Amino acid sequence: xxxxxxxxxxxxxxxxxxxxxxxxxxxxxxxxxxxxxxxxxxxxxxxxxxxxxxxxxxxxxxxxxxxxxxxxxxxxxxxxxxxxxxxxxxxxxxxxxxxxxxxxxxxxxxxxxxxxxxxxxxxxxxxxxxxxxxxxxxxxxxxxxxxxxxxxxxxxxxxxxxxxxxxxxxxxxxxxxxxxxxxxxx
Numbered sequence: 001x002x003x004x005x006x007x008x009x010x011x012x013x014x015x016x017x018x019x020x021x022x023x024x025x026x027x028x029x030x031x032x033x034x035x036x037x038x039x040x041x042x043x044x045x046x047x048x049x050x051x052x053x054x055x056x057x058x059x060x061x062x063x064x065x066x067x068x069x070x071x072x073x074x075x076x077x078x079x080x081x082x083x084x085x086x087x088x089x090x091x092x093x094x095x096x097x098x099x100x101x102x103x104x105x106x107x108x109x110x111x112x113x114x115x116x117x118x119x120x121x122x123x124x125x126x127x128x129x130x131x132x133x134x135x136x137x138x139x140x141x142x143x144x145x146x147x148x149x150x151x152x153x154x155x156x157x158x159x160x161x162x163x164x165x166x167x168x169x170x171x172x173x174x175x176x177x178x179x180x181x182x183x184x185x186x
Contacts, residue, residue, distance in 0.1 A: 016050065017054040020051050022052070024052050024089075025049065026049070027095050027104065028059075029047055029048075030046055030047075030062045031044075031045055031063070031078055032045060033066060034069060034074070034078065035069045035070065036070050036073040046104075048104070049104055055085070056086055059085050060082060062082070120148045121155055123140065123148070124154075126144070127140040127162035127166070128158055128162040131163075131165040131169065132165070132166070134173060137169065138167070138170055141162045141165075141166040141167070142163060144158075144163065145163045147159070
């Protein structure tokens with residue numbers, strides 16, 4: 001550790017939730033809400049900064065609030081996550097984010113930079129979902145591939161996969177049509 005981090009280990013900080021002084025201020029991501037609906041899920045996390053006892057209260061309140069809406073995901077993800085975070089609150093000293101001087105608002109700002117809704121991303125996902133629909137899937141796949149051709153992230157390969165699947169599906173339909181024409185003599 002650098003000298004600055006060693007100094008911060010001995011520093012007494014104030015819990016933003018209860019106002020108590022602590023040498024073990026924690027900052028973790030906690031599930032705000034989660035809904036699991038068998039074919040997918042949606043969720044939102046929040047970044048919480050608190051003393052260990054307040055952090056444990058926030059963690060378990062969040063876990064209990066999400067018990068019913070998260071249903072299966074609660075058992076598979078939220079419960080283990082809550083248990084791990086609870087164990088992490090038992091470690092002496094501030095959490096890494098506190099030592100690095102990362103505030104909750106800085107975390108949110110950093111995450112929002114990469115989550116802009118861009119047309120290329122939307123087209124890539126929509127093209128992949130609808131690649132099996134005749135003509136529409138082919139058009140969406142072509143639009144997604146064209147829009148994301150120069151992208152370096154995940155959107156280009158997903159667009160190309162969607163276009164390829166759509167082309168393969170259309171070739172299958174043409175082959176099926178030709179086979180039926182030959183078979184039944186239309």
